[in-house]
Amino acid sequence: DVKVTQSSRYLVKRTGEKVFLECVQDMDHENMFWYRQDPGLGLRLIYFSYDVKMKEKGDIPEGYSVSREKKERFSLILESASTNQTSMYLCASSPFRAGEGEQYFGPGTRLTVT
Amino acid sequence: AQKITQTQPGMFVQEKEAVTLDCTYDTSDQSYGLFWYKQPSSGEMIFLIYQGSYDEQNATEGRYSLNFQKARKSANLVISASQLGDSAMYFCAMSEGQNQAGTALIFGKGTTLSVSS
Numbered sequence: 001d002v003k004v005t006q007s008s009r010y011l012v013k014r015t016g017e018k019v020f021l022e023c024v025q026d027m028d029h030e031n032m033f034w035y036r037q038d039p040g041l042g043l044r045l046i047y048f049s050y051d052v053k054m055k056e057k058g059d060i061p062e063g064y065s066v067s068r069e070k071k072e073r074f075s076l077i078l079e080s081a082s083t084n085q086t087s088m089y090l091c092a093s094s095p096f097r098a099g100e101g102e103q104y105f106g107p108g109t110r111l112t113v114t
Numbered sequence: 115a116q117k118i119t120q121t122q123p124g125m126f127v128q129e130k131e132a133v134t135l136d137c138t139y140d141t142s143d144q145s146y147g148l149f150w151y152k153q154p155s156s157g158e159m160i161f162l163i164y165q166g167s168y169d170e171q172n173a174t175e176g177r178y179s180l181n182f183q184k185a186r187k188s189a190n191l192v193i194s195a196s197q198l199g200d201s202a203m204y205f206c207a208m209s210e211g212q213n214q215a216g217t218a219l220i221f222g223k224g225t226t227l228s229v230s231s
Contacts, residue, residue: 033218042118042205043221058218090159092219102149103219105159 003027004093004106012112019078021109023091030095032074033103034058034066037088046089049074081113117141118206118222126228127196134181135191135225137206143167147209148189149219150180154202162204165189196229203227 007022025032031050035043035058045058047066055066063085067075074093078085088110092103119138127133139148150162165173165180173180181190193200203226207219 035218035221040223042223043207043219045218045220048218088157092159102161102164104161105151108157108159110157 004091004104006089006091006106006109008109009107010110010112012114013078013081014114015082017078017081017113019081019111019113021076021078021089021091021111023074023076023093023106024072025074025093025104026072027093027095027104028071029093029104030071031093031103032068033092033094034064034074034076035090035092036060037090037108043090046076081111083113085111086113087111117220118208120206120222120225122225123223124226124228126230129198129229129231130195132192132194133196133227135193135204135206135227137189137191137222139187139189139206139208141187141208141210143210148180148182149207149209150178150189150191151205151207152200152202153205153224159205163191193227196227198229198231201227201229 004025013019033048034046037043044060049055049068065077088108090108091106094103117140146167148165152160163175163178163180165182172182177194179192203224205224206222
């Protein structure tokens with residue numbers, strides 16, 4: 001079974017803190033993704049990576065950065081957390097190129113910034 | 115411009131009945147993929163079914179089938195014989211592009227399905 005794990009299910013941070021969300025996949029997938037999910041908005045792409053040290057901006061990259069030093073790990077960084085970054089964050093990985101197959105999701109991290 | 119449209123915020127169905135969740139999409143690409151995911155209240159996203167733009171036949175996976183109408187740009191999910199465990203949020207998604215590494219999915223806003231006994 002494909003397994004995508006995220007470092008925390010729930011996280012509470014203060015405004016201005018630097019926040020790291022970690023995602024690890026165990027299936028040697030090339031492609032990894034970070035989405036955020038907000039009620040009524042569906043999932044929106046923050047960043048994705050198709051190879052180690054490669055990254056591409058998604059639809060809403062402002063306020064976020066990412067790191068992919070190893071193939072299995074993709075980190076999302078909130079440089080200075082703000083209350084409008086309170087959300088559910090979902091990581092996904094996929095072996096497939098565009099349009100060819102599904103992405104596998106982690107369980108999500110519900111982040112609250114106070 | 116919205117690329118994936120799910121017009122039904124909520125749907126209600128009785129156990130054992132069939133239900134159709136609507137999804138329309140917009141793309142100018144010839145090669146793309148269409149997906150449906152289920153998200154129960156626990157939060158994880160569960161892949162249900164996939165349809166490639168060049169697939170001639172509608173995809174089926176157990177009780178799930180995807181009614182793909184290319185000319186209408188629709189990709190409706192049909193769940194036959196609904197079960198209580200089908201109660202969840204359902205997302206339609208699309209992946210665009212040809213031979214592009216790791217293009218992300220574009221999601222609709224979701225439809226909440228409630229199944230009653």
